Amino acid sequence: MKLLSTALAVFTLLAATTEGSPMLRQAAEGKKNKTPKPEVQQEDPVQQDPVQQTSPVTSGKGCNLTGTYKKGTDISSCSQITVNSLTVPAGVTLDLSKAKKGAIIEFLGTTTFGTQKWAGPLVLVGGTDLTVK
Known part of the structure; x- marks a missing residue:
């Protein structure tokens, strides 16, 4: 009985950890759907402003x-x-x-x-x- 209780507790803890974590759940869903990872574009280190000055x-x-x-x-x-x-x-x-x-x-x-x-x-x-x- 003690072994069954311990096994049940470990199983419950494992299930709560993997199913309860939103990050792990999202990662698992992404793998199932084979969703491509979003691409991150690096910003140009030079600051940009929509008002470009061409001449004074x-x-x-x-x-x-x-x-x-x-x-x-x-x-x-x-x-x-x-x-x-x-x-x-x-x-x-x-x-x-x-x-x-x-x-x-x-x-x-x-x-x-x-x-x-x-x-x-x-x-x-x-x-x-x-x-x-």
């Missing part, structure tokens, strides 16, 4: 940099550069080094830089007689 928006003599900064954006013809609510992707330098002589560079809103371990720099400014606000 010019209005008269000024240029507005907004949305997501694109490496190689030409600001050489802009005498007034407004950086407003700009996102710079990880691993990309905000290059303002080719600013026109006497240009005014003004930062408005929030400039956000993507995170990545790299040598930098985050911002590169260069030119003659520049005013940075």
Whole structure:
């Protein structure tokens, strides 16, 4: 009788463990149905923003940099550069080094830089007689 009780207890414990665990049950059901495992796609380490900047928006003599900064954006013809609510992707330098002589560079809103371990720099400014606000 003692052996029967022990065997029944072990059987009950085993049944509760395998049938009671939702993860094991889902795995067993997946094998029965031969359901393919869902594919996990790795995200690109560079942050993406739906508003891609192709070139600075010019209005008269000024240029507005907004949305997501694109490496190689030409600001050489802009005498007034407004950086407003700009996102710079990880691993990309905000290059303002080719600013026109006497240009005014003004930062408005929030400039956000993507995170990545790299040598930098985050911002590169260069030119003659520049005013940075």
